[in-house]
Amino acid sequence: MAEMKNMENNIKMALHQLENNMFEMQQNLQDQINALNQPDKADFKVLSSSNYNAETGVISLDIKNIGKVQATGYESLDYKRMVEVTPNAEESVELGAAPVGTKLTVRKPGKIEVWYIKGHSEFNLEVLESSTFHSNHGAEYVFGTEYSDWAVGTTIVTSTPPLHSNDTLHLKLKATLEAGRHYLLMADDLLFGPRGDTLEIVDGIDIPSNNFFVISP
Numbered sequence: 001m002a003e004m005k006n007m008e009n010n011i012k013m014a015l016h017q018l019e020n021n022m023f024e025m026q027q028n029l030q031d032q033i034n035a036l037n038q039p040d041k042a043d044f045k046v047l048s049s050s051n052y053n054a055e056t057g058v059i060s061l062d063i064k065n066i067g068k069v070q071a072t073g074y075e076s077l078d079y080k081r082m083v084e085v086t087p088n089a090e091e092s093v094e095l096g097a098a099p100v101g102t103k104l105t106v107r108k109p110g111k112i113e114v115w116y117i118k119g120h121s122e123f124n125l126e127v128l129e130s131s132t133f134h135s136n137h138g139a140e141y142v143f144g145t146e147y148s149d150w151a152v153g154t155t156i157v158t159s160t161p162p163l164h165s166n167d168t169l170h171l172k173l174k175a176t177l178e179a180g181r182h183y184l185l186m187a188d189d190l191l192f193g194p195r196g197d198t199l200e201i202v203d204g205i206d207i208p209s210n211n212f213f214v215i216s217p
Contacts, residue, residue, distance in 0.1 A: 031043075031045065031066050034201045034202065038067075038201045039068040039069070040068070040069060041067050041068070041069065041199060041200055041201045042065050042067035042068075042069050042070060042071040042072070042162075042163070042165065042198050042199075042200055042201075043065060043066045043067035043200045043201040043202055043210070044063055044064075044065060044071070044163065044187035044188055044198070044200060044210070044211055045063070045064050045065075045066045045187075045202075045210045045211075046061070046062070046063055046185075046187050046210060046211060046212060046213045047062040047063070047064055047168070049062045050062045050213045052215045052217065054217060057174055057177075058128065058172055058173070058174060059171075059172070059173040059174065059175065059185070059213075059215060060170070060171070060172060060173075061080070061169075061171040061172075061173060061185055061213055062168060062169065062170050062171070063080075063163070063168065063169045063171070063187045064166070064167070064168040064169075065163040065164060065165050065166065065167055065168075066166070066201075067165055067200065067201055068165055069165055070161075070162055070163065070164045070165060071162035071163045071164075071197075071198040072162060072197065072198045072199070073160075073161075073162030073163075073197050073198060074189075074192070074197040076160050076161060076162065077146075077158045077159070077160050077162070078158065078159045078160070078162050078163055078188070078197065078198070079146075079148075079156050079157070079158055079188070079189040079192070079197060080156065080157040080158075080159075080171070080185060080186055080187060080188075080189070081148075081154075081156045081157075081185075081186045081189045081190070081191060082123050082125060082154075082156075082175060082183055082184065082185050082186075083095065083117050083118075083119070083120050083183070083184055083186070083191075084117070084118045084119040084120065084121070084181060084182065084183055084184075085104060085115040085116060085117060085118055085182045085183065085184045085214065086115065086116050086118040086182060087113075087114065087115060087116070087182075088116070089101060089116050091116065091118050092116035092117060092118070093117055093118060093119060095117050095119075095120055095152065095191055096152070096190075096191030096192065097190065097191055097192060097193050097194050098117055098190055098191055098194075101116065102116065102117060102190075102205070103115075103116065103205075103207060104116065104117070104184060104190075104204065104209065104212055105206075105207045105208040105209050105212075106208070106209070106212050106213075106214055107208040107209075107210070112207070112208045113214070115182070115184055115212075115214060118182075120152045120154060120191075121152075121154065122153070122154050122155060122176075123154065123155070123175040123176050123177070123183070124155065124174075124175060124176040125145055125155045125156065125157055125173060125174075125175050126145065126173060126174045126175070127143045127144060127145055127157055127171065127172070127173060128172040128173065128174060130172045131143050131169075131170060131171045131172045131173075132170045133167065133168065133169050133170060134167065134168045134170070135164065135167045136164070136165075136166050136167060137164045137165075137167060139161060139164050139167060141159050141160065141161070141163075141167075141169060142159065142160050143157070143158070143159050143169075143171065144157075144158050144159075145157055145158065146158050156189065157171065157173065159171075162198065173185075177215065177217045178217070179217050180217075181216075181217070182214060182215070182216050183214070183215045183216075183217075184212050184213070184214050184215075185212065185213045185214075185215070186204060186211055186212060187204075187210075187211040187212070188200065188203075188204060188211055190204040190205070190211075196211075
């Protein structure tokens with residue numbers, strides 16, 4: 001009986017992995033088509049390798065520019081902001097350039113998750129020294145944090161120069177999070193403007209978007 005149960009679990013895990021692999025292949029193909037159709041735009045993509053380690057509290061945020069041109073950023077910086085989110089539209093609030101009811105979407109295998117901004121506070125975002133990057137252009141990216149009073153005063157993560165085409169950031173972050181709540185990190189600051197600091201092929205307000213990573217500690 002135990003052997004049958006293990007076999008059943010192994011089959012389920014293999015099917016789940018196959019579903020994820022097919023999902024990644026479809027996404028990569030769509031990304032290539034999008035880039036060919038809009039070669040004059042950058043496109044931040046939060047990679048599926050992004051994760052949250054509940055034991056260490058370390059957030060791994062991997063962002064790649066899958067567009068054909070460098071991001072524009074704002075004053076030579078790209079900004080990544082955190083907000084608290086909720087799946088309940090009735091709890092949605094207006095914040096900065098994001099009106100009440102703004103849908104922040106995350107594509108998952110077989111479904112699209114919809115989140116709404118619930119609030120914003122000082123999350124004490126910190127960039128760890130273990131953060132790295134991969135550049136195909138010889139760029140030397142510098143990470144940091146900056147206190148921003150845009151929309152609401154809080155610390156946000158910065159990187160410079162703006163992300164080049166086909167370059168990837170591997171950010172390691174820590175933040176003050178509470179169990180039972182949901183948090184969303186943006187690859188581009190949607191609160192600054194309806195399309196962030198960089199006009200992308202797939203922007204934060206698009207459905208589905210590829211700009212977000214959700215943490216539920």
